[in-house]
Amino acid sequence: xxxxxxxxxxxxxxxxxxxxxxxxxxxxxxxxxxxxxxxxxxxxxxxxxxxxxxxxxxxxxxxxxxxxxxxxxxxxxxxxxxxxxxxxxxxxxxxxxxxxxxxxxxxxxxxxxxxxxxxxxxxxxxxxxxxxxxxxxxxxxxxxxxxxxxxxxxxxxxxxxxxxxxxxxxxxxxxxxxxxxxxxxxxxxx
Amino acid sequence: xxxxxxxxxxxxxxxxxxxxxxxxxxxxxxxxxxxxxxxxxxxxxxxxxxxxxxxxxxxxxxxxxxxxxxxxxxxxxxxxxxxxxxxxxxxxxxxxxxxxxxxxxxxxxxxxxxxxxxxxxxxxxxxxxxxxxxxxxxxxxxxxxxxxxxxxxxxxxxxxxxxxxxxxxxxxxxxxxxxxxxxxxxx
Numbered sequence: 001x002x003x004x005x006x007x008x009x010x011x012x013x014x015x016x017x018x019x020x021x022x023x024x025x026x027x028x029x030x031x032x033x034x035x036x037x038x039x040x041x042x043x044x045x046x047x048x049x050x051x052x053x054x055x056x057x058x059x060x061x062x063x064x065x066x067x068x069x070x071x072x073x074x075x076x077x078x079x080x081x082x083x084x085x086x087x088x089x090x091x092x093x094x095x096x097x098x099x100x101x102x103x104x105x106x107x108x109x110x111x112x113x114x115x116x117x118x119x120x121x122x123x124x125x126x127x128x129x130x131x132x133x134x135x136x137x138x139x140x141x142x143x144x145x146x147x148x149x150x151x152x153x154x155x156x157x158x159x160x161x162x163x164x165x166x167x168x169x170x171x172x173x174x175x176x177x178x179x180x181x182x183x184x185x186x187x188x189x190x
Numbered sequence: 191x192x193x194x195x196x197x198x199x200x201x202x203x204x205x206x207x208x209x210x211x212x213x214x215x216x217x218x219x220x221x222x223x224x225x226x227x228x229x230x231x232x233x234x235x236x237x238x239x240x241x242x243x244x245x246x247x248x249x250x251x252x253x254x255x256x257x258x259x260x261x262x263x264x265x266x267x268x269x270x271x272x273x274x275x276x277x278x279x280x281x282x283x284x285x286x287x288x289x290x291x292x293x294x295x296x297x298x299x300x301x302x303x304x305x306x307x308x309x310x311x312x313x314x315x316x317x318x319x320x321x322x323x324x325x326x327x328x329x330x331x332x333x334x335x336x337x338x339x340x341x342x343x344x345x346x347x348x349x350x351x352x353x354x355x356x357x358x359x360x361x362x363x364x365x366x367x368x369x370x371x372x373x374x375x376x377x
Binding site for chain 2: 041042043044047112136137138140141142143144145146147
């Protein structure tokens with residue numbers, strides 16, 4: 001059977017735009033900012049830390065006021081959330097680095113998860129910072145959490161300075177703190 | 191002879207009368223205003239559950255696509271409904287509750303745009319547009335009503351007469367009678 005004349009040209013005409021689109025897609029994906037350490041906009045940034053009644057997994061009352069004079073990273077997480085599990089070693093690193101200097105701390109707030117599962121997760125993966133229960137979702141609403149992982153960086157004066165989505169790295173949080181230390185509130189780029 | 195002005199032809203001592211055309215417009219306007227007033231009533235009566243649902247239906251579920259906190263089964267939507275119930279029980283108004291959620295999630299969390307600020311234009315502009323449209327229509331109808339009837343000039347009459355003569359000389363198609371009344375150009 002003789003090849004149909006012009007079919008090769010047609011294939012080239014179809015393949016060329018597809019190749020261009022694929023190349024652009026790869027370019028966009030390769031050059032966009034990483035999913036973690038994304039400082040995003042939030043109306044709560046620049047406001048005082050929400051006054052919300054929190055409790056530890058053991059049921060003891062807990063207030064964020066105890067961190068006055070220190071930076072605190074309030075991390076909303078769930079064990080069923082893969083990026084939350086991935087950021088856990090980074091949170092451990094950040095907490096360990098600042099445990100020595102005492103200038104910053106980490107607090108985790110459980111998001112739609114079972115306290116027993118969370119306890120087991122911390123027993124297996126380490127992490128000695130306070131883990132708070134939010135069974136009624138008050139803290140989630142007070143901070144304006146949409147989906148985990150989300151972290152809120154609170155300055156020594158108790159003002160929310162940044163909202164970080166998609167997970168954190170120790171270096172990323174240090175970078176945000178350094179930028180904020182230079183003055184001003186980091187409102188993020190969306 | 192020029193006809194007297196409309197005001198001069200009215201019976202003395204009597205106010206302006208509304209014609210049937212104007213009355214129907216008036217009735218329609220009243221119905222519209224009543225419907226809008228009923229439709230825009232703020233959350234008020236009803237059971238506590240109804241009030242919670244009414245407020246929740248104006249707030250988006252943050253985790254869901256296109257669902258209100260009233261209709262979603264997501265845990266956060268349930269938390270919002272509980273929080274709304276608590277706040278209503280404490281005496282907070284629906285607007286204050288909505289303001290709280292806007293202060294945490296941004297104005298985008300509200301399914302109804304705010305009634306003040308730039309977002310308030312969403313409420314005002316359609317009303318202004320409707321008022322302008324109705325005013326424009328009224329103005330146009332009035333002009334058309336008041337327009338003087340077309341006067342035939344001598345030239346117009348001459349042209350019509352010539353056309354009729356030409357038509358009579360050719361005859362009507364399909365065997366229809368030509369000038370059945372025998373009036374010719376005299377009519």
